Amino acid sequence: MANDKEPQRGNGDKGGGNNPWMKSLAIWVGILLAIALVVSMFEGGTAAKTGESIAYSEFLSRVDDGSVREADIGAGVITGKYSNGAQYKTFAPTDPTLIQRLSAKGVTFRARPDEQPSLWTYLLYQSFPLLILLGVGYFVMRQMQKNAGSGAMGFGKSRAKMLTEKQGRVTFDDVAGIDEAREELQEIVDFLKDPSKFARLGGKIPKGALLVGSPGTGKTLLARAIAGEAKVPFFTISGSDFVEMFVGVGASRVRDMFEQAKKNAPCIVFIDEIDAVGRHRGAGLGNGNDEREQTLNQLLVEMDGFEANEGIIIVAATNRPDVLDPALLRPGRFDRQVVVPKPDIEGREKILAVHTAKLPLAPDVDPRTIARGTPGFSGADLANLANEAALLAARKGKRLIAMREFEEAKDKVMMGAERKSMIMTEDEKRATAYHEAGHALVSLHVPGCDPLHKVTIIPRGRALGVTWNLPERDRYSMTMKQMKARLALCFGGRIAEQLIYGAEELNTGASNDIQQATEMARAMVMEYGMSEKLGWLRYRDNQDEVFLGHSVSRSQSISEDTARMIDQEVRRIVEEGEMKAREVLTEHLDELHRLATALLEYETLTGEESKKAIKGEDIGREDPSKRAPRALAIGGSSIPKSRRPGGWGSPTPAGA
Structure with a gap:
């Protein structure tokens, strides 16, 4: 059962070719280029040639002294060049x-007729700024309407994304460990495939199905599998x-x-x-008119x-x-509640x-053994376990994932990662060994x-050691x-410390x-x-009730004598x-010493x-003196029960 929170792209996401940001940028660049073109057209049609502007009297003086070489005579404007090539301009x-x-002084001159723009050019000059404003306004309004919720016009649009078969189709083959829930939802799939099958007998399909279960059990994945099996659009x-903060x-x-x-009917809305x-x-x-209730x-x-x-x-x-709300659960709305529980051992093996x-597994990997050692794991937990083993x-x-990697991954997920950075003294290490040996011996x-599944004095997570029991x-x-x-x-750990170190050293x-x-x-x-x-x-009474948006526990009133x-x-x-x-540890004190000694050697x-160690037998391990020394951690508190099913924490330092 894959992670039921896997993100999917909607129909509007087709890759980088239809990137809306790039499309908007291209439109704005085109608008700026059009504005620049209009400005250049106006400047070209109205501005005269560049040159030094002189008075008409000075122009006549230059003509008389032979300094003027060329002259272009227009409507009230004369432009041209001096003998040295410089340009001039005057208003005559x-x-x-x-x-x-000009003829007497040998000046080359020509007459320039008045340039009258054509009717189409005149209309373009007059209407182009208005067209630019209309285009910009249309573009802005279109963007506001297209992006639901991102603009004023789309604020009330739905944010539901439609998934089709092209976006990673999921079927019931991808869902394992929740057979009862699958069978209950199969009826919905059959209705979507062949509605007439139920209509002939006057039956009506339930309008809503409520999937109830702990986080990670595969509720979202199960809903996608319904759509995948029926091959219908799926809105999520x-x-x-x-x-939102605005009512309505x-x-x-x-x-x-x-x-x-x-x-898009028939379809599924999740x-x-x-x-x-x-x-x-x-x-x-x-008074009930707030946004959520509406x-x-x-x-x-x-x-x-x-x-x-x-x-x-x-x-x-x-x-x-x-x-x-009870009205949401009545028949005719969510009239079918499907419980999606955490899988049992058979379900965990299938998951x-x-x-x-798709993982390269070694021959020694046994899914049944892994399933037995992971009680209480959800589908998401098992997916995380397989991923940790691969990592x-x-x-x-390695090229193959062996059983050892799965065991290490299970220890890491359930007890936390090994802490190798902090140093533990020999006395602290010995106290931890007796504490965990006490837990193990009682079990x-x-x-x-x-x-008893495993006992360790290697610090993991927030504990200095863990004794782990599995049903x-x-x-x-x-x-x-x-x-x-x-x-x-x-109390096995505390009693063991008291028997070895005395009550004053607790x-x-x-x-x-x-x-x-x-x-x-x-x-x-x-x-x-x-x-x-x-x-x-x-x-x-540990049932909760909702008051002012918060969950409040109710306690039954009891008398002082009863309390x-x-x-x-x-x-x-x-x-x-x-x-x-105390009775068990006092009677088997010699076994406590042997188990603590083995923990100090093998960790x-x-x-x-552990059973071999308390009998004084060889446990069949390599000589621990040949292993490289490793620092042990100190600090932190015991692992919470949610992270440590069946496990018992080791001593923690003062103030933890």
């Missing part, structure tokens, strides 16, 4: 003796493109978008992030108003269906097959913990036994572990009904987890290597 009155004086626009502009754009869709314009009405300030009202009318928009199917995507189809292989100068001996299969719920085992796992590195344990225990008591004292009651009992139960559950971790151990 009517003088009947001038011809005789974002919800934020409708909303969004509604105008909605009308214009549906007008364009009617001209609105991405529709929650930007479709939020619950009445949640904003004012835009939503117009969208509701166009989707199911008096005028039927036959052949237009609206497909929208959002990851916040809870904030959408990896799509993304690795790592290229950086090493190996407490029933209900996920299998054997995709998990959709957790039992009380599993949650208590995870609570014990949280540091702030376990803050993230304590936070996770506290949140889990409080959820067990207040949300999951896992406390015998408080029973199967819910004491916390005190909740705190007591949370403390009891946390202390049980702590006691379980990273897999789950199987």
Whole structure:
């Protein structure tokens, strides 16, 4: 499943040959050249020849003393040359003796008739400036109307771009891992291909389909695949493109978008992030006449108003269906909600097959193994994983992408990149090793913990070390036994440090572990009904409501006695987890030393290597003393849970 946010060019973008900027520049250059031509024509038709301007009396004196060689006699103007070649010009009155004086002195003279412009030339001189103004005005108005939203005349035009088969056609073959969503949307494709099949039985195709899912699951890609399968025009626009600061502009754009869709029906109109314009009405300030609500009202009318928009199917995507207006979700509008979930292990394997189809893979690459080690990954996450593996292989100068590159890419994506620039002392490195060994040892001996996948003391991201547990299969719920085992796992690192260094040497590195344990225990008591004292009651409502455009959490009102009992139960559950971790580590203290020693030698151990290390067996690695020394990092805080599924952070320095 490719990235569902891949940009595409619209029909107006044909390459550099039709660059609108170059076209506008050429038009303006032509206008300037025309103006320069008119100016030169006026100057050529009205200006006399250049030369020294002299008085008529001086001209007669020059004629008498023989200094004048040539004379051109026109209507009131005489021009010519002196004997030395210099030019002159004078304005002469009517003088009947001038011809005789010129002849007597041997001056070559000629008479120049008055130049009368033709009728067409006269009309051109008179009308050309007006034509220039009209041309400039027409050009400006045309540009304002053509560029939707970029000028005053196009401010209310739709910004939807139409994609056709020529712009990278996508089909259902390019979409993997979401088979249920594909099957539900196949009906829309069949309707667009053969509408009469449904019309014979009186059936009507749903006017709108709402794709609901987490970011990166392929909602946009799925909508493009519908258009690609049906081979119909596909209009795409974002919800934020409708909303402007001026009231009424969004509604105008909605009308214009549906007008364009009617001209290309049957077609699909895809609105991405529709929650930007479709939020619950009445949640904003004012009396409901603001821009966003007017835009939503117009969208509701166009989707199911008096005028039927036959052949237009609206497909929208959002990851916040809870904030959408109820009128938008009723039958007749978005009457079909298609959930696009994160893929399971089978889906992840199919998605990896799509993304690795064009990559040169080594024989040892097993998509099934990669899919098992990436629970919770979306299609975009898996695309990023395949790309990171290709980049790592290229950086090493390899011609094939091996399984090792995929493992390194997975570590980088889930735990962060290795930090090699900062130096860690031997004492800090040893403390980190015991902290991570404590987490790992608890996960190996407490029933209900996920299998140990990897433990490392190499700093990654914002953690100095990570213990990584992966479930054997995709998990959709957790039992009380599993949650208590995870609570014990949280305290494995802190208890290990306390057993080795004493209570006085504890540091702030376990803050993230304590936070996770506290949140889990409080959820067990207040949300999951896992406390015998408080029973199967819910004491916390984490549903959100929209107020003044913001999401606000509502908390159920509880009495002081109940709140005190909740705190007591949370403390009891946390202390049980702590006691379980202490019991395991005290009983297997020798294994803790062996695992910490192996981590100091090899820095990273897999789950199987960790089991060998606690038994004192050889893990089958090369002698670490032969490897080049590498600096270790210090600083930062534990990796957030969102970046570290199943992993547990190492100690962090004070103040983190």
